[in-house]
Structure formats: structure tokens, C-alpha cells
Amino acid sequence: ALIYDEPSRTFGEYLLIPNLTTKQCTPANVDLLAPVARFKADPGEFPPDPRKSPLTINVPITSAMMQSVSGAELGIALARVGGLSFIFGSQSIESEAEMVRQVKNYKAGFVVSDSNLRPDARLADALALTRRTGHSTVAITDDGTPTGRLQGILTSRDYRIGHTPLDTAVRDLMTPFEAIHSGRAGITLQQANELIWKHKLNCLPIIDAQQRLVYLVFRKDHDAHQEHPLENVDKEKRLVIGAGINSRDFTERVPALMEAGADVLCIDSSDGYSEWQRDTIEFVKSRYGSRGLVGAGNVVDREGFLYLVESGADFVKVGIGGGSICITREQKGIGRGQASAVIEVARARDEYFRKTGHYVPICSDGGISQDYHVTLALAMGADFVMMGRYFARFDEAPGRKVRINNQTMKEYWGEGSNRARNWQRYDHGGSGKSQLEFEEGVDSYVPYAGKLKDNLDVTLAKVRSTMCNCGSLNLRELYQRARLTVASSVSIHEGGVHDVIPRDMRSVPSET
Ligand code: MZP
Numbered sequence: 001a002l003i004y005d006e007p008s009r010t011f012g013e014y015l016l017i018p019n020l021t022t023k024q025c026t027p028a029n030v031d032l033l034a035p036v037a038r039f040k041a042d043p044g045e046f047p048p049d050p051r052k053s054p055l056t057i058n059v060p061i062t063s064a065m066m067q068s069v070s071g072a073e074l075g076i077a078l079a080r081v082g083g084l085s086f087i088f089g090s091q092s093i094e095s096e097a098e099m100v101r102q103v104k105n106y107k108a109g110f111v112v113s114d115s116n117l118r119p120d121a122r123l124a125d126a127l128a129l130t131r132r133t134g135h136s137t138v139a140i141t142d143d144g145t146p147t148g149r150l151q152g153i154l155t156s157r158d159y160r161i162g163h164t165p166l167d168t169a170v171r172d173l174m175t176p177f178e179a180i181h182s183g184r185a186g187i188t189l190q191q192a193n194e195l196i197w198k199h200k201l202n203c204l205p206i207i208d209a210q211q212r213l214v215y216l217v218f219r220k221d222h223d224a225h226q227e228h229p230l231e232n233v234d235k236e237k238r239l240v241i242g243a244g245i246n247s248r249d250f251t252e253r254v255p256a257l258m259e260a261g262a263d264v265l266c267i268d269s270s271d272g273y274s275e276w277q278r279d280t281i282e283f284v285k286s287r288y289g290s291r292g293l294v295g296a297g298n299v300v301d302r303e304g305f306l307y308l309v310e311s312g313a314d315f316v317k318v319g320i321g322g323g324s325i326c327i328t329r330e331q332k333g334i335g336r337g338q339a340s341a342v343i344e345v346a347r348a349r350d351e352y353f354r355k356t357g358h359y360v361p362i363c364s365d366g367g368i369s370q371d372y373h374v375t376l377a378l379a380m381g382a383d384f385v386m387m388g389r390y391f392a393r394f395d396e397a398p399g400r401k402v403r404i405n406n407q408t409m410k411e412y413w414g415e416g417s418n419r420a421r422n423w424q425r426y427d428h429g430g431s432g433k434s435q436l437e438f439e440e441g442v443d444s445y446v447p448y449a450g451k452l453k454d455n456l457d458v459t460l461a462k463v464r465s466t467m468c469n470c471g472s473l474n475l476r477e478l479y480q481r482a483r484l485t486v487a488s489s490v491s492i493h494e495g496g497v498h499d500v501i502p503r504d505m506r507s508v509p510s511e512t
Contacts (some may be wrong), residue, residue: 008337009486010322011373014380015495017483019471027464028188033386034060036084036264037293037314038360046350047476048359050383055240055264055293058082059460060378060475062363064323064388065089065244065268066470067398067420068412070101074396077452079103079239086386089244089268090415090422093253096243097260103241104261117212187213189222234263244268245294246424247276250283258288266295268425270320270328270440273304276429278311285312298365300341302348305362309352315361317386322367324389325414328440338367341381346381346479371459375466378475379482388412390459393449401448410446414441501502 035053042048050056052116063070063078067266075085087099192205192213205213234240243262245253247269257265267280277296284292296308299318308316319342321328321335329335342364353359361383368374368387377385391397392412399411416439423436449455472478487495 006340008340008369010337010339011376012370012492013337013486014339014376014484015487015491016376016379016466016470017485018469019481019483021468021471025468025473027461027468029191029473030464030467031187032059032460032463033057034475035359035361036295036384038309038358040357041353041359042065043354043357046354047479048353050476053359053361054290057084057240057384059456060382060384061456061459062086062384062386063391064365064386065266066388066392066413066415067091067240067422069388069391069397071398072099074391074398074452075099075103075241076106076239076393077394077396078391078456079241081453081456083456084240084242084264086242086244086264086268087262088415089246089253090420090425093249093256096253097256098285100241100243100257100260100262104238106239109152139206145509152465160168189213229495232236240264242266242295245280247274247280248424248427250280252386254284254292258292259384264293264295264314267297267315268314268415268422270298270426271334272297272299272317273307274428277308277313279307281312295363297363299345300336301344305345305348306352306484309358309360313360315363315383316345316349317363317365318342318382319365319367323365323414323441324367324369325412325441325444327414327442328416331440338364342377342380342382349381371462372466374459375463376484379461379470379478379484381479383475389446390455390499391452393446394452395450398454402445404445409445410448411443412446413443416440417443419443467511 033050034057035050036055036057037053039048039054040053041052049204059082061078061083063074063083063085065088067088067090070085070088074089075087078085082187085103087096089096126198129314138496170439186248189205195201196205227232240263242259242264243257243260243266245257245265245267247267254265265284267277281294281296284294294312295315295317296311296313298319299305299316300318302319305316306319319338322338342362344363349360349362362381363384363386364377364382365386366388368377368385374385389412392399393410397410397412399413402409402411413419415425416436418436418439420435420441423434426436427433467473467478468477470482472481
């Protein structure tokens with residue numbers, strides 16, 4: 001056997017060392033745009049510009065193709081803030097295609113403010129309600145006229161157009177108008193204005209209290225076919241969605257998903273270094289050409305990566321055994337520490353790019369238990385990450401909310417558990433069996449955490465802030481400039497609260 005000299009390491013063993021933070025390097029100026037699908041570029045340009053990719057995401061975060069994570073509701077919520085979901089494939093072809101359709105048919109845009117509006121409220125009710133709460137508001141209706149059906153309310157307390165409060169600005173607008181949720185949510189007003197100017201868009205940016213872009217307001221008569229580089233939507237202004245496939249029923253599943261409008265597919269397997277994956281990729285490519293974007297995986301080393309890339313994969317997913325619900329390492333003894341896997345595969349990707357001019361993005365999948373692990377994965381060379389546990393905690397995830405020991409939890413179960421019965425993910429073919437022979441995942445609970453957007457905003461604020469510490473304004477700079485050190489167990493202990501009793505854990509204090 002080949003025995004590797006280096007131990008297999010994971011994210012919690014690394015720390016980032018700060019670089020010089022220049023004055024321009026503020027969180028508001030950080031761009032998190034990431035490539036999803038392979039593209040060609042000059043090998044001398046390293047790392048290459050992600051905008052050359054046929055599919056990009058505005059935040060480098062995707063949700064796992066799991067029953068307890070990525071249904072249509074989460075798909076919509078994540079796409080609306082610039083990320084990407086992969087609808088789970090361990091369901092019938094019809095129901096998966098229907099979920100894809102639900103996301104694609106979602107009318108991009110419109111928000112209901114935090115007042116207690118029912119989605120079907122009549123405009124007059126809505127305005128009366130918001131008048132009572134004392135906020136100036138702009139109502140968005142489906143046809144852009146005051147008699148249209150209410151789609152949402154923007155309160156001037158929350159939003160501004162440029163530096164002008166929303167209600168004042170809207171008075172000067174030509175009406176009717178339509179507000180479109182911006183997929184580039186989170187970029188600064190200045191960045192938004194630059195793009196609007198460059199692409200000659202006939203619209204105004206709406207920003208939130210942190211001066212980040214949230215909506216674009218277009219005149220109702222704007223050219224609907226004009227390309228809007230500020231949105232995270234392919235050209236019909238529909239949200240972007242991915243879908244999981246397997247290497248068993250792909251000849252029927254892939255056409256159904258493509259017809260439903262899936263933007264990108266991904267083969268879901270616990271071990272992707274297999275001839276089954278090559279067959280699946282070849283089917284997608286021969287049937288759909290460059291329109292059929294398909295990721296493959298999971299692998300944990302250079303050989304696995306190169307095999308899938310040479311088979312035609314558009315991106316490669318990295319990680320075996322690191323998922324929070326995963327017991328593959330315990331059951332079968334295979335896998336690799338997530339950090340070691342990402343570092344090796346990122347090097348293989350760079351080597352392949354320098355040799356061929358083809359850049360194939362990699363996704364670090366599983367094992368992210370702290371927000372800072374996202375930044376570490378990106379610094380180590382992942383183009384984007386995939387998370388399951390993280391998203392399972394939110395309202396939009398499919399699991400039920402339950403009370404356990406006075407705490408609100410959500411259900412989260414692995415695809416290799418008896419509950420999911422996703423045998424295709426673990427099947428090696430040949431046996432003719434269509435069931436799991438043993439479990440590789442558990443059925444569990446995770447603490448309920450509320451709305452996706454609220455949590456993701458905090459996670460992204462940490463990522464942006466750390467990138468500034470590392471002197472990086474975009475993900476390419478982070479990968480090039482980051483300096484990482486392996487931390488000893490004693491220094492990891494030093495990084496936590498130590499030698500003090502945290503105030504909220506103390507018993508009631510008394511004067512001495
Ligand atoms: P995590 O974000 O919960 O740590 O990991 C999610 C990832 O774990 C998924 O994207 C998938 O690759 C993997 N997964 C899903 N089900 C199982 C299982 O039952 C599993 N073993 O390992």
C-alpha cells in the first residue's frame with residue numbers, strides 16, 4: 001500500500017495570518033463572485049477571471065442536494081441572495097422536476113416588509129396597515145399599477161435609492177415601475193452604479209441600511225430582453241437552480257430536469273472516482289453539448305479530480321466522510337480530512353489549467369461547522385462551498401421543527417440514512433440491489449436558527465471581514481495572498497475563551 005507521509009488535516013487545524021489591509025480593503029468593497037462551471041482562459045492569467053465562466057454565483061455558497069436541505073423553498077431563498085441550491089435527486093423524477101419548475105417560475109423580485117402582511121392582502125389593506133405603523137412605503141404590484149395585485153411593500157425605513165430615502169425618490173420616478181430583486185445583493189452602491197453605467201441600464205439601485213444593493217427599480221416599459229448583469233438570473237430573469245442526478249437513471253432524469261429548466265446538474269455520489277460517473281457525464285455532454293452543465297464527485301485527491309475533468313465534468317466536488325451526518329469513515333474507513341483534500345485538488349486544478357487553459361472550479365463539500373471554515377476553504381483554493389447542516393437549521397429547509405429539552409430543533413438526516421434511502425448515492429453497481437445494505441449516515445436534529453437570509457448575512461459579513469484582514473478584495477486575491485498556518489492543539493485552546501468565567505454563565509453576583 002502507498003502510505004502518505006502527511007496526516008490528513010481538516011479546517012479546524014488551520015488559522016489565517018493577516019496581511020496588510022489597505023484603505024480600499026473594506027468589507028463593502030469585497031466581491032464574492034465565484035465561477036461554477038469550467039471555462040477557457042489564457043494560462044498566463046492566473047487565477048483567471050471568474051466572469052469567463054458560463055455560470056457564476058454572487059456568493060460562493062451552495063446548498064447540499066439532500067432531502068432535509070434543498071427543496072424549492074430553500075432554492076428560491078438562496079438564489080435570491082446570490083447563492084445556488086441543488087434540488088435533491090433522491091425523489092421521483094417527476095417531483096424533482098416539479099421543484100425545479102417551482103424555482104424557475106418564481107417571479108423574481110418583490111418583498112413583503114416585516115409588517116404582518118398576508119401575501120394575498122389587497123393593496124388598500126396593505127397601505128392602511130403600513131400607514132398605521134407610521135412608515136412611508138412603496139407598494140409593489142404585479143402589473144406595476146396601483147390597481148394591481150400586491151406583491152410587496154418596501155418601507156423607507158429600510159431602503160434608500162442612492163442617498164435618497166425611498167419614498168422621496170419614488171415620488172420623482174416615472175411610474176409605473178417594477179422592482180427586481182438583485183442577485184448581486186450585497187455589492188456596494190458604488191459597484192452597482194458602475195455596472196449600471198457601464199451596461200447603460202435604465203434602472204435605479206435600492207440599497208439597505210448597510211449601503212448594500214438589494215433591489216433594482218426598472219421603469220415598467222424597460223426592455224425586458226436587455227441583459228442585466230446585476231441579477232443572479234440566466235436571460236428570462238428567472239432564478240438560477242441546480243439539480244442532483246445519479247449514475248443509474250440519468251437517461252430519464254436528465255432530460256426531465258433540463259426540460260424543467262435546471263441551469264446546472266450535479267452527480268450525487270459518496271465516491272465519484274468511478275466509470276459510472278464518466279458514463280453519466282458523457283450522456284449529458286453528448287445530448288446537450290455546452291448547454292448541459294454538469295458537476296461530478298466526490299473525490300479527495302488529484303487522480304480522482306483529473307479523471308472527472310478528463311471525462312468532461314464542469315466542476316468537481318471534493319470531500320468524503322466529513323459531512324456532519326456522515327459515518328462513512330466509521331463504517332468503511334475511507335475518506336480524507338477536508339483541508340488536505342481541498343488543498344491537493346486545488347493544486348491539481350491549477351496544474352491542469354496551466355497545462356490546458358481549462359479552468360475547472362472545485363467545490364468543498366461537507367464538514368463546515370464554523371463560519372470561518374468557509375473562508376478557510378476558499379483560501380485553500382475552493383471556488384465555492386456546499387453545506388448541508390448549515391442550511392437544515394433554517395425556516396426554508398424541508399425538515400420539521402420540533403421541541404427537544406426546551407430547545408427548538410430542526411430535523412436533519414443524511415442521504416445514507418435509512419430515512420433517506422438514497423441507495424443510488426452509494427451503489428457500486430453489479431449487485432442488482434435497489435436498497436442500502438448498511439447505513440452511511442444518521443438521522444439527527446440541529447438547532448433551529450430562523451431565516452436563511454438573516455444567518456447568511458452574518459456568515460458573509462465574517463467572510464468579507466476576514467478577507468480584509470488578509471488584504472483581499474476578491475476570491476482570486478484571497479487564494480493567492482492567504483497565508484495559513486497549522487495550529488497546535490494548545491494554540492487552538494488559546495483561541496477559545498480561557499481562564500475566565502464568561503459573565504452569562506455566572507451565578508447571581510453579590511457585592512463583597
Ligand atoms: P455538512 O454540511 O452537513 O457537514 O455535509 C453535507 C454533505 O454531506 C453533503 O453535501 C453530502 O456530500 C454529504 N452527505 C449527505 N448525506 C450523507 C450521509 O448520509 C453525507 N452520509 O455524507
